[in-house]
Amino acid sequence: MEAATEIEMEFRLTYAGDLFAHRSRISNRSLHVHDIRKKFHEQLKKLWNEHPVFEQDDSGGSILLESSVSSIGETFEFGDFKWQPIVTKRNGLMCELDILMLRDGRPGRVQTDIDNRLKIIFDALRMARDMQELGEKTAEGKRTPKPEEIPFFVLLEDDNLISRVSVTSDMLLEPVAATNPKAAVRLIINVTVRPYKVTWDNSGFVGS
Numbered sequence: 001m002e003a004a005t006e007i008e009m010e011f012r013l014t015y016a017g018d019l020f021a022h023r024s025r026i027s028n029r030s031l032h033v034h035d036i037r038k039k040f041h042e043q044l045k046k047l048w049n050e051h052p053v054f055e056q057d058d059s060g061g062s063i064l065l066e067s068s069v070s071s072i073g074e075t076f077e078f079g080d081f082k083w084q085p086i087v088t089k090r091n092g093l094m095c096e097l098d099i100l101m102l103r104d105g106r107p108g109r110v111q112t113d114i115d116n117r118l119k120i121i122f123d124a125l126r127m128a129r130d131m132q133e134l135g136e137k138t139a140e141g142k143r144t145p146k147p148e149e150i151p152f153f154v155l156l157e158d159d160n161l162i163s164r165v166s167v168t169s170d171m172l173l174e175p176v177a178a179t180n181p182k183a184a185v186r187l188i189i190n191v192t193v194r195p196y197k198v199t200w201d202n203s204g205f206v207g208s
Contacts, residue, residue, distance in 0.1 A: 009053055009193040013043050013125075013155075016176045019103075019185040021116035031135045034143050036124035037154065044086070044153035075151055076127060079134050080144045083127040084151040087161045087193060094163040095155065098190040102172040104182055114169055121187070126156040155191065163196070 017039070020032055048054050054073075074090060076083040087093045099121070101114065128134050136142040145152055156162070176184040 009051075011047055011051070011191050013040055013187075013189040013191060015039050015185070015187040015189075017185070018179045018183040019117050019120060019187070020183050021113060022119035028135065028138045028140065030133050031138055031140060031143065033120055033123045034128070034134060036120065037128075038149070040124060040155065041149060041153050044155060048084070048086075048153055076157070079128060079131055079142070081128070081134075081149075082145075082151040083154060083157075085127060085154045085157040087155060088157040089161070092195050093193055094161050094196045096164040096192040096194070097162060097166070098192075099165065099167045100188040100190075101167060101169045102186040103169065104172055104184060107170055114167060117185070118165070118167065121189070122159040122162065125154065126159045127154050163194075 015036060017036070018032070019036070020029075073084065074088050076085070087095050099118075101117070103117075123133075131142060134143045172184060172186060174186075175181070176186060
């Protein structure tokens with residue numbers, strides 16, 4: 001296979017709601033993360049169903065997913081969930097994130113506030129790692145998937161598969177309904193998925 005450099009897999013995820021800092025003293029942090037994860041699942045499910053890179057191609061033309069279902073469509077069963085990440089350790093893909101974060105207050109707030117919120121975003125973009133991350137030790141109890149959440153789509157198997165992150169932070173000028181004003185954000189996350197090692201399986205993510 002010839003090497004290719006043109007990026008073909010680029011999309012945007014959005015979120016509007018509360019985004020507490022990683023070190024915030026909220027008792028149900030794991031549930032907060034999973035609630036955001038569910039918002040991303042809905043968008044990734046639509047992406048998986050509609051983006052051409054996930055379509056099967058029997059025509060003999062450009063190969064997208066026909067021969068690579070086993071690796072690009074790899075699923076992981078854990079905690080009653082059937083997780084389906086786009087980027088996994090096996091499929092040779094990594095992703096870059098360009099994040100626009102609109103939040104309360106003037107630009108220039110302490111950098112650690114942004115960093116702590118980024119940790120929540122990264123956790124919400126990946127699979128849960130253990131039962132505690134699904135709320136097992138909370139008063140509400142462990143989260144289980146709804147029928148429409150099987151499989152449960154996530155961007156990442158693990159957040160160490162993020163190769164680059166850039167963040168632009170600016171003022172939130174329009175209130176977000178039903179939120180804590182100090183924690184409210186609007187996010188636009190530009191995601192670029194690229195192979196770090198081009199294989200037959202991930203060839204649909206690059207151009208020739």
